[in-house]
Amino acid sequence: MRSGQVRFLSYNLFNYGDDLEQAELAHKVIRQQREDAAKVGDALVVAVQELFAGDRAVGVGGTRWCRRWWPGAGGRSKAGRAGRRLRTLAEATGLRCEYQRNRPAVGVGNQRYHPGLLWSDELSPAGGFAVVAGQALWHAYVQLDLDVGVREPVAHGSFHARPHGLRQRADECEVVVKRVYRLPRRRATLVGLDRNGVPADLPGWPPQASRATSWPEYDHDPYRVRHGEPCRTVDWHPEFTFQCRTWVNADGTRGWEADRTAGRVLCDGGLVDAAAALNVTWAATVGHWPGDQACGPRRLDSVIVTPEVVPALVSCEVISGALAKKASDHLPAIARYAPAAITMSVSERAGG
Numbered sequence: 001m002r003s004g005q006v007r008f009l010s011y012n013l014f015n016y017g018d019d020l021e022q023a024e025l026a027h028k029v030i031r032q033q034r035e036d037a038a039k040v041g042d043a044l045v046v047a048v049q050e051l052f053a054g055d056r057a058v059g060v061g062g063t064r065w066c067r068r069w070w071p072g073a074g075g076r077s078k079a080g081r082a083g084r085r086l087r088t089l090a091e092a093t094g095l096r097c098e099y100q101r102n103r104p105a106v107g108v109g110n111q112r113y114h115p116g117l118l119w120s121d122e123l124s125p126a127g128g129f130a131v132v133a134g135q136a137l138w139h140a141y142v143q144l145d146l147d148v149g150v151r152e153p154v155a156h157g158s159f160h161a162r163p164h165g166l167r168q169r170a171d172e173c174e175v176v177v178k179r180v181y182r183l184p185r186r187r188a189t190l191v192g193l194d195r196n197g198v199p200a201d202l203p204g205w206p207p208q209a210s211r212a213t214s215w216p217e218y219d220h221d222p223y224r225v226r227h228g229e230p231c232r233t234v235d236w237h238p239e240f241t242f243q244c245r246t247w248v249n250a251d252g253t254r255g256w257e258a259d260r261t262a263g264r265v266l267c268d269g270g271l272v273d274a275a276a277a278l279n280v281t282w283a284a285t286v287g288h289w290p291g292d293q294a295c296g297p298r299r300l301d302s303v304i305v306t307p308e309v310v311p312a313l314v315s316c317e318v319i320s321g322a323l324a325k326k327a328s329d330h331l332p333a334i335a336r337y338a339p340a341a342i343t344m345s346v347s348e349r350a351g352g
Helices: 021-042 080-095 166-180 238-242 261-268 274-278 306-310 322-327
Strands: 004-015 043-052 098-100 112-120 130-132 141-147 155-162 189-194 244-248 254-258 301-303 313-318 334-338
Touching: 004 021, 004 155, 004 189, 004 301, 021 043, 021 080, 043 080, 043 189, 080 112, 098 301, 112 141, 112 155, 130 313, 130 322, 141 166, 141 238, 155 166, 166 189, 166 261, 189 334, 274 313, 274 334, 301 306, 301 313, 301 334, 306 313, 322 334
Parallel strands: 004 043, 155 189
Antiparallel strands: 004 334, 043 112, 130 141, 141 155, 189 301, 244 254, 313 334
């Protein structure tokens, strides 16, 4: 790691494992990021969502989720197939994914989409592997400590929030906060996530309500405002049911706005959105595929960090080239940080 910096990429791969041609596009996106990092001496960590491995015991899944031509498609267990998906991705992109021999860093949840972690050769696992799944989460959360060349390891996580259930989505974020801040060996942590909702972060660090817009948050409300236009409203669409809180106005009409409860749980719990903290130019991660017009451009994918990581953040951006737009219905978000600039060890903060 010649530069002393790490790039952390969060990428929803769109049904990775269901279509070989689509998967190869995602491979190219990640390989390009690996090459770009290597050119300047950066290490790379990738948090992925939507490793596609269904339960063949469930009739609706059938064998479609394990096509015969896909490497390792004959595995009996969902966990085994999800692990093979991650290994296939690692082999195709030149990254590593096993935190121990034959143990890939994948979080196997109840549904058919699973999160995972990969990293470049400059880094090495340092324990702390953890998965939260089962009844606690619709998908899963996976976390792993990595040796990034400083005194203490840095934890990296991948989280895929549920697509529906406003209250349950907020509950899931509570679960993630509790996992990240679990004592006694809490680490400085970065999490790549598809939050499936509108963030609640204020711009800047320390965060302050925006004075440049008519809304205080870094992210505008895409269900009431489009492209930062404060006077343009949006017609109601049934898709908003999964994203908005509603009410009945005095005249009997419906009122609505983005439900930011889940995002507020993350903020209040001490997980900071990297793009908002750096106050970089806002960029959408979804809305570029056909069929996304109802909800419009939104920023569902991001990197969130514990406060001691904020001073170490160098940059944050959305990868929005033609290849990325073709590869997935989500664009990858990438944050760059300098481990040596993390403010202090967590054990010192905890008095350990």
